[in-house]
Amino acid sequence: MNKKAEDYLAYLSSVQGVSPRTACAYRGDLAAFSAYCDNHGFAPEEASPSQVRSFIADLSAEGAASVSVNRALSCVRGFYRWMLRFGYRADDPSSSLRNLKTPKPLPVFLWEGEMAQFSRLPDKADILWPARDKALILSMYSAGLRISELASLSLKNMQTDFLGARIIGKGDKERQVFFSDEACEALRAYVPERTLRIKAERPTDRFFISLKGAPISVPGVRWIISKYAERSGLGKNINPHALRHSFATHLVNSGCDVRVVQELLGHASISTTQRYTHVNMERLRKVYSKAHPHGGQSKQGNK
Numbered sequence: 001m002n003k004k005a006e007d008y009l010a011y012l013s014s015v016q017g018v019s020p021r022t023a024c025a026y027r028g029d030l031a032a033f034s035a036y037c038d039n040h041g042f043a044p045e046e047a048s049p050s051q052v053r054s055f056i057a058d059l060s061a062e063g064a065a066s067v068s069v070n071r072a073l074s075c076v077r078g079f080y081r082w083m084l085r086f087g088y089r090a091d092d093p094s095s096s097l098r099n100l101k102t103p104k105p106l107p108v109f110l111w112e113g114e115m116a117q118f119s120r121l122p123d124k125a126d127i128l129w130p131a132r133d134k135a136l137i138l139s140m141y142s143a144g145l146r147i148s149e150l151a152s153l154s155l156k157n158m159q160t161d162f163l164g165a166r167i168i169g170k171g172d173k174e175r176q177v178f179f180s181d182e183a184c185e186a187l188r189a190y191v192p193e194r195t196l197r198i199k200a201e202r203p204t205d206r207f208f209i210s211l212k213g214a215p216i217s218v219p220g221v222r223w224i225i226s227k228y229a230e231r232s233g234l235g236k237n238i239n240p241h242a243l244r245h246s247f248a249t250h251l252v253n254s255g256c257d258v259r260v261v262q263e264l265l266g267h268a269s270i271s272t273t274q275r276y277t278h279v280n281m282e283r284l285r286k287v288y289s290k291a292h293p294h295g296g297q298s299k300q301g302n303k
Helices: 003-016 020-039 049-061 066-085 112-119 121-125 130-143 147-151 181-197 218-232 240-253 258-265 275-291 297-302
Strands: 164-168 174-178
Touching: 003 020, 003 066, 020 049, 020 066, 049 066, 112 121, 112 130, 112 218, 112 240, 121 130, 121 218, 130 147, 130 164, 130 174, 130 181, 130 218, 130 240, 147 218, 147 240, 174 258, 218 240, 240 258
Parallel strands: none
Antiparallel strands: 164 174
């Protein structure tokens, strides 16, 4: 690597204070760019926009992941912004380049049988507060609640007999949610135990409370779910949002209109909800691969 590249890396560490991990990644990216420039007969500080573009195109052609290409591009952009700032160049040859689109990973969710198994864990595990935890899991899943919405759920916003609730979601947007029969039963079983734990000197309208009678917090909900995830044996990264993802996925799989799912989830944009149709299509693809004679390689051994 030439001196300008080394000076930039030193600037990142000493002035910008980037982490050692980032500095190491950028060193590799800048070394690759310097090697590319050397191989094509020009110095990195003299590269034209088309030459920088060719370097990025070569990374993609070599099969580099889009996130890796974008990181290299970020490194190169930073290098030229540094040169521009300190007068080593009068222009930035990377300014017109845009990041590659990166595919969004499908959300973690539980299939219907897995969700049924997970919701029964409080009855079997005998940890924490079984009645509360079963009500918490089933209400979060059956209504597709965000973790913050569950934690802030209040008695006054509950419908009679716990058939549903009024939720204040992101941006103070209000929506109506509904609870399944199983969730209603769990909620009704939890309420008498909740009443016994509420302290007279510290009354609260929050529906879900801790063992000490205080309103449950968002970290508290995460901790509860994590304890049951450890016991589940399902081998998935089960967190509170996975229950919301499961709710949406199961509705789409059952043929529910995506706009209805959008309303129930409280999504501002339909595009956010449409990723659950991709989950459904991925499931169909896997089913096809297993079932069709020519669908998957697993069939080839039976010829």
